[in-house]
Amino acid sequence: MNFLKNIFSNKVLLTYIAKFLVIFCLFYYGTKLIIGLSYKEGKYSSFIHHYFDYVSWIKITLMHGAKIIAKLFGYTTIYEPNFLIRVVNKRGVIISQGCVGYGIMSFWSAFILSNKSEILKKIMWLVSGLILIWVINVVRIGLFLVSINKGWKMPLGIDHHTWFNIFAYTGVFTLIYFYEKSLQANEG
Numbered sequence: 510m511n512f513l514k515n516i517f518s519n520k521v522l523l524t525y526i527a528k529f530l531v532i533f534c535l536f537y538y539g540t541k542l543i544i545g546l547s548y549k550e551g552k553y554s555s556f557i558h559h560y561f562d563y564v565s566w567i568k569i570t571l572m573h574g575a576k577i578i579a580k581l582f583g584y585t586t587i588y589e590p591n592f593l594i595r596v597v598n599k600r601g602v603i604i605s606q607g608c609v610g611y612g613i614m615s616f617w618s619a620f621i622l623s624n625k626s627e628i629l630k631k632i633m634w635l636v637s638g639l640i641l642i643w644v645i646n647v648v649r650i651g652l653f654l655v656s657i658n659k660g661w662k663m664p665l666g667i668d669h670h671t672w673f674n675i676f677a678y679t680g681v682f683t684l685i686y687f688y689e690k691s692l693q694a695n696e697g
Contacts, residue, residue, distance in 0.1 A: 525623055530669055533619035540564065540611045564611065568592045568604045571645070571650055575602070578651020584658065594660045596651075597656045602650060607670070610646050620685060626692060634688055641680050649673045 544564055546557040572594045576586045579610040584596045595601025621631050653669045655661075663669060 520662040529619045529623040531539075532622050536615035536618050537612060540615065544606050564609055565592075565604060567611075567643075569610050570603050571647055574643075574647030575604075575654055578639050578648060579654050581651075582659075584655065584657045584686065586654070596654065596658045600654075602654045602657070604650065608646070610642050610651065610673065610677060613674070613681060614642055617642065617681050618682075621688070624688075624692070626695075630691075634684070638681060638684050641684065644678050645677050645680055646673060646683060651675070 536623050543557060543561055546552060546554040547562040547564065548558075569592075572588060572592065575594055578595075579596060584599075586596055588594055588629050589601065591605040593601050594604065618635060619639065621635045625633070649672060651670055656663070661674070667675075
């Protein structure tokens with residue numbers, strides 16, 4: 510009981526949690542809103558689709574990155590409609606909304622923006638984390654494309670989305686550790 514009392518009496522912690530949750534929800538549900546307004550299956554807005562559909566931009570960059578990974582394994586790829594990247598005359602992978610990683614990107618962004626530090630430092634850490642998440646995602650999609658064409662099984666029977674989450678959250682928590690260390694170094 511004292512534990513809960515201590516938590517709820519700590520205004521700094523409560524302020525941080527509230528700020529984190531608001532920013533996370535803004536990014537996460539804001540992205541879901543953009544997705545809903547950008548695709549003709551939902552409540553379509555041509556304005557949102559043409560000027561704010563960053564999810565499609567991310568999907569395109571993921572496809573280009575996956576192409577590089579596939580090329581390292583000797584595969585030539587082609588792009589097809591609906592964000593499908595395919596090995597020529599073989600199997601392909603559709604980059605869906607769930608493949609973008611906007612949940613973990615929202616988590617990382619909320620963590621950085623909720624902390625107190627100089628704006629330049631926040632921007633550096635924010636961009637570094639987003640790039641790391643993107644790279645992990647590119648490697649995941651590229652290796653998945655290669656694996657389905659080579660007939661490889663997923664390690665330990667775990668699907669590629671779960672592997673992405675394992676590696677991405679490990680990367681993010683590692684960045685959090687170093688971010689906190691950098692804040693402590695500046696205070697000391």
